[in-house]
Amino acid sequence: HLMESGGGSVQAGGSLKLSCEISGYTWRSFCLGWFRQAPGKERGGVAATDSDGKTKYADAVKGRFTISKDNAKNTLFLQMNDLKSEDIGISTCAFDPSYSCFGAYPPGPYWSQGTQITASS
Numbered sequence: 001h002l003m004e005s006g007g008g009s010v011q012a013g014g015s016l017k018l019s020c021e022i023s024g025y026t027w028r029s030f031c032l033g034w035f036r037q038a039p040g041k042e043r044g045g046v047a048a049t050d051s052d053g054k055t056k057y058a059d060a061v062k063g064r065f066t067i068s069k070d071n072a073k074n075t076l077f078l079q080m081n082d083l084k085s086e087d088i089g090i091s092t093c094a095f096d097p098s099y100s101c102f103g104a105y106p107p108g109p110y111w112s113q114g115t116q117i118t119a120s121s
Contacts, residue, residue: 007115
């Protein structure tokens, strides 16, 4: 089970921190990632991290977003700074407990319910 939290409304230039708590699974290798689906667009990868300690970011968020994991709490985070209008949408986290990412975003099979990120005026 993946329980996501932390979405909300934010002004341009603001910050949000998303959390994705993972429970009910056992794993040795893993690939974890964040995705975003902007209004009217397909879901795309934003950031990923894996059991090899490697990270991956979409070009649009490099230098602004940071993915991290609290191993003791089995929780994945995404710190988002300097948010822009193109960052709004539905954010989801994904988990593959079978393999490292090998430079890709996790294809699932486990997904969070999603949380909305909106722009405030």
